[in-house]
Amino acid sequence: METHSFNFLFKESIYPMAIVDHEMRFLNHSKLWLQDLGIKDSNIIGKTFYDVFPNTPEEIKIIHQHCLRHTVKQSKIQTITQSDGSQKWVDWQIKGWKEESKKLSGLLIVAEDITLKKRKEELLLNIQRVAKIGGWEFDFVANKAYLSDITKEIHELPLDYEMDLEKGLEFYKEGEHRDKITRVVNEAVTHHMPWDIETILITAKGNERWVRSIGECEVVDNKCIRIYGTFQDIDQKKRIELHNQEISERLTIATTDAANIGIWEYNIFNRKVTWDDNLYRIYGVTRDKFEETIDAWEAIIHPDDKIHCHNEIELAIVNNKKCTIEFRIIWPNGELRYIRSEFTISRYQNGVPSRLIGATWDITEAKTAEQNLKELLEVTSEQNDSLMNFAHIVSHNLRSHSSNLSMLTGFLTQEEDENEKSSLVKMLNDASISLNETVTHLSEVVHVKTNSEEKMKKTNLLKAIIAVEKNIRALLNEKEAVCNISVDASINIQAVPAYLDSILLNLFTNSIKYSSPKRKPIIDIKAEVKDDVVLFTFADNGLGINLEKHGKKLFGMYKTFHKNKDSKGIGLFITKNQIEAMNGKIEVESTEDVGTSFKLTFKKTIENEHHKKNEKDREHLYYR
Missing domain, CATH: 3.30.565.10 (Histidine kinase-like ATPase, C-terminal domain)
Structure with a gap:
């Protein structure tokens, strides 16, 4: 009864395990032994371990023999190739056993499938190497330090280098950077404060390198007994960032500040807008009064120009082209300003538009000057028309009057008949009245032009x-x-x-x-x-x-x-x-x-x- 119960429990064990005799022949095994190790033959009792696993390394065979002789426990991690060609990581736990009364001996073998665990470890290690992230630890109780291989590589140290806390701090660039790391370590030890800083390191070979150090402490009885964390090489990224920042600052001085140009960005999905300082000045608002949404921007636009702006933006997105729009805005104090904005569309790899990026500047002065010039040209044109009218009056009407008067006076001097003379005098008088009327009209026009304002x-x-x-x-x-x-x-x-x-x-x-x-x-x-x-x-x-x-x-x-x-x-x-x-x-x-x-x-x-x-x-x- 006991043997039957034991066999049942062994078969249903939650571990992949097996028992072999001193000749490595299988005496018993759990169901998981076949399942986890991918063994297709379900009848392996009596067969040797090496028949079932023909590719067993010599190193494992030596462990088997050692455990058989000394009835000790040993473990070994090994990769095995399954019948389908796939690789599996196995943690072998091997324990020798002996039953003196029956003069029996053999091995109890547990085979834990750690393939998933090993793959995660490899993935983490690859990520650390690609991201250049290492680990470190300082144990104050044991007064020992541990640096991962990647951390030593970042320091350009040999892999067998022994580190302590004082030596570790001396690698940081003297001055601002060493003071910063010393300060955060002291705060961690005394006040249990974590840190995340970027500083310059001087490697063992004398090279300057930007690094990111993240650390925290382990506290027991309100006392820091260990500090540990990660260490990342960010030199290339940081130098590019600083270079871009320098270029950006120069560009800001050369364009936005000098030319009063504001830079903006609009995220299409969350409807958020981002402005630089110049744009707040251009729109006459302050950061604390602006909600940084597209709706807040539209609220500043003149009501008559909102539809125009909306349509232009939609058209630019559909046609995937740069766009320039002019519109009016109303400052909080009611002042009307003219604005010009140019922008382009940024898209995801699948072509979906993600954001608008643009520049904006105030063209009020230019618009005012343009309007003044237009009005001046209109006035000039009107005055020119008036001059042409006057020229027409002088050349036509007055000349007609002059010719008529000249002709009448000529007739009058030659006429001897008194009745005809009387008629000519009357005609001369009418012509004089008509001339006076014309001159009066011209005077009225001149009076209007010169005395209105x-x-x-x-x-x-x-x-x-x-x-x-x-x-x-x-x-x-x-x-x-x-x-x-x-x-x-x-x-x-x-x-x-x-x-x-x-x-x-x-x-x-x-x-x-x-x-x-x-x-x-x-x-x-x-x-x-x-x-x-x-x-x-x-x-x-x-x-x-x-x-x-x-x-x-x-x-x-x-x-x-x-x-x-x-x-x-x-x-x-x-x-x-x-x-x-x-x-x-x-x-x-x-x-x-x-x-x-x-x-x-x-x-x-x-x-x-x-x-x-x-x-x-x-x-x-x-x-x-």
Whole structure:
């Protein structure tokens, strides 16, 4: 019964084990012996160990014989080649046994499969060699030091070198680096503090080498008895890092600081942005007030430019190309700034975009200069047009008057008939009046061009409209005209009052003068505040103008488009000059036999900055 129980337990053992006799023949074995050692033959009882393992090294055979003779225990780690050709690491535990009563002897053999363990050790060793990471230890109780082979290689020491703590500290470069390692070791011993530092080591061969030292202590009864850790050669990596840092600092001085350029990076996946110091200055924000997210960046962009920026970035990612965008930002103090940014896309190896890297700079001054130049060119162009107009008047109109007067005076000197002389005198008088009228018109134009800026002042738009309307009320009543005024009473503009009266008077009288005989005149007057200007609309339902035919010469001098006897073609010319002299502009929309709408733009006053429409303050006036 005992033998049966023993055999059962032996077979079901959790270890791969076997018993052999003094001739190395198998007497018994566990199931795991066959399984772990990859033995295909399940009937090995009676066969010798060397029949089952024909490639057993001589060294193992010697151990077998030694254990048989002396009944001692020995162990040996060996690699064996299995039937499928694979390698297996086995830790052989061999123990001799002898039973004197039956004169039996043999071996108890345990074969532990340590293949996985050995592979992990090899992998760790390879990693240490590739990463140049070694281990070290100082035992204060035994007063001994241990350095791994890799640690000795980093120090350029022979592998049999004996190290102690004092010698170990002396390898560090004298000064800052030796002081640093001495300080952290003392803190570890006295206060049990771990460390992780980068310092310069002077090797046994006198070479400088950057190393990373990581250490911690083992404490027993509140006393440090051992310090240990890892030691890594980071010389190449550190020198590249320092070199890149030096180049980066030079580049920063040469580009970003000098040129006021900011560098940024945007991580597409976590939506985080990284800015350098210059970029915070460019955007007018501080680090503590900026959340470093794409949403925080978009919040600074002018509302009208956000969609444009978003679309440009998306397009650049899709097309995989560099991109340059210009947009406006609003500083926390409300100041508007113009920005230009250039960026490129970085991608993973599979082509998926990972981040945007770019540079940004403030172009406000350049934009302002560009706008000033544009305005100057526009003014120059307008002045040139005015000069051309004047040249046309002088060369054509005045010459016509001169020729007419010369001809009439010639006739007068030669004419003897008194009736004819009287007729010529009347014609001469009419010609003189016409010449005087032309000169007066030219004087008005010159007056508008030269005397507007100094007379600009705050003017209430509604009051000016009502004043002009009252002056021509009789004319409106005669035509049974309806005048609808929808202008907020609080709107003030910057204007020359006399010019504004002249402009309004011309618009009113033109609406009456060129009203349609088919319907009663209706005049609609509106105004609204937008940004820093006031948009003024003056519309009627009169005869209208064919703009395709006459649009380019609508505001020309002495240009008429209807057959009214009192049309002189000077009113709109003067009106355009007057409104432009006040830094405004005038546009027109018109359809024949439908009506005309003049759209004027005035500069608003500061009071209109915070203007809010209030129906109670609005006046709606209707006159018939």
